[in-house]
Amino acid sequence: MTSAGDVSYPNPNGNNAxxxxxxxxxxxxxxxxxxxxxxxxxxxxxSRVTPSSTASTGQPLTYYHSLLYxxxxxxxxxxTATSYISxxxxxxxxxxxxxxxxxxxxxxxxxxxxxxxxxxxxxxxGQGLSSSFRPRKYYTVPRETxxxxxxxxxxxxxxxxxxxxxxxxxxxxxxTVAAFFAALNAYWLIKFLPFWxxxxxxxxIAYFGPLTYMNHSEVIDAHIEKAQSIVxxxxxxxxxxxxxxxxxxxxxxxxxxxxxxxxxxxFITPRPRSASPELRKVSSPVIxxxxxxxxxxxxxxxxxxxxxxxxxxxIEPADQREPLLAx
Numbered sequence: 001m002t003s004a005g006d007v008s009y010p011n012p013n014g015n016n017a018x019x020x021x022x023x024x025x026x027x028x029x030x031x032x033x034x035x036x037x038x039x040x041x042x043x044x045x046x047s048r049v050t051p052s053s054t055a056s057t058g059q060p061l062t063y064y065h066s067l068l069y070x071x072x073x074x075x076x077x078x079x080t081a082t083s084y085i086s087x088x089x090x091x092x093x094x095x096x097x098x099x100x101x102x103x104x105x106x107x108x109x110x111x112x113x114x115x116x117x118x119x120x121x122x123x124x125x126g127q128g129l130s131s132s133f134r135p136r137k138y139y140t141v142p143r144e145t146x147x148x149x150x151x152x153x154x155x156x157x158x159x160x161x162x163x164x165x166x167x168x169x170x171x172x173x174x175x176t177v178a179a180f181f182a183a184l185n186a187y188w189l190i191k192f193l194p195f196w197x198x199x200x201x202x203x204x205i206a207y208f209g210p211l212t213y214m215n216h217s218e219v220i221d222a223h224i225e226k227a228q229s230i231v232x233x234x235x236x237x238x239x240x241x242x243x244x245x246x247x248x249x250x251x252x253x254x255x256x257x258x259x260x261x262x263x264x265x266x267f268i269t270p271r272p273r274s275a276s277p278e279l280r281k282v283s284s285p286v287i288x289x290x291x292x293x294x295x296x297x298x299x300x301x302x303x304x305x306x307x308x309x310x311x312x313x314x315i316e317p318a319d320q321r322e323p324l325l326a327x
Contacts, residue, residue, distance in 0.1 A: 033078070040076035047075075055162060056171050064159040072210050084207045088200065095196040 047070040048063040055061065074080050093099060114130045121129035166172070167179045189198055213220055 037078040037082060040079040041082075044070060044076050044079045055166060059162070061162065062155045062159045064155050068159075072206065073214070074211050080207065084203070087203050091196055091199050091203070095194075 044067070048067045050063050051061050051066050053061065070076065071080055071083065118128040118130040121127055121132075167176050170176045186198060186202075189201070193201075
């Protein structure tokens, strides 16, 4: 028992440091964050519900649409950050760690120790050691677990197929344009980057793209509207130019078609030419007349012939006559 004036010193064995670490504010913060992260993961799991919205064809969407929207929209920030770190860790582990070799190494070590214990036990004790730990019933996968896994697999496949078709058939023009630029950039980047580097970039954009948009939505929307107005104005100008050129080309084509049509009609049915002089000399066709009875000719029908010789009178012009003598 210590008096009021005694001074206590820390225990040199380090028990106080251990107590501070296990019961201090650092451990409390760690426990609090771990508890919140677990709660967010439960909320994220509960968000797997089929959305009320449907595709343009009327088909219902999958519950992975709701799950990924909740995950990538950072509604549960701790769960989203944890999943991002997990994916990035797996990418780098697959790149720099020989995971497949470790799997085979673990398999042969476990099987080697099991066989050695079994053989050594039978030689020493007359009974195998490994077989003594054999369970009464081997573990099997429950039917409910298999059905749940298959259901998740079907939902994932349907999610991928639906989203690919919605992008391909332009259900949302913005999504189709974004997918086009993403595929174009991936086509060029894969020439210079390894697959794990491209995967790292894609995952980072998928996680932090929506977060950047939510934090700067006003500025991004303003730039998008400005870009849309510029594109629409240029599209209208291009449309007017195309219509003008099309009308001009149509007129030219119509003119050429009319000319060729007239030439073709002249070639098929030539115009009548003027009659040549030789054709003019051709006599008109002779019309045959039926013979008719000649009328009877009588002597009284002719005039009488003169009996006296005619007298000729000379007619001289007036200017050739002799002039009269003046008295």
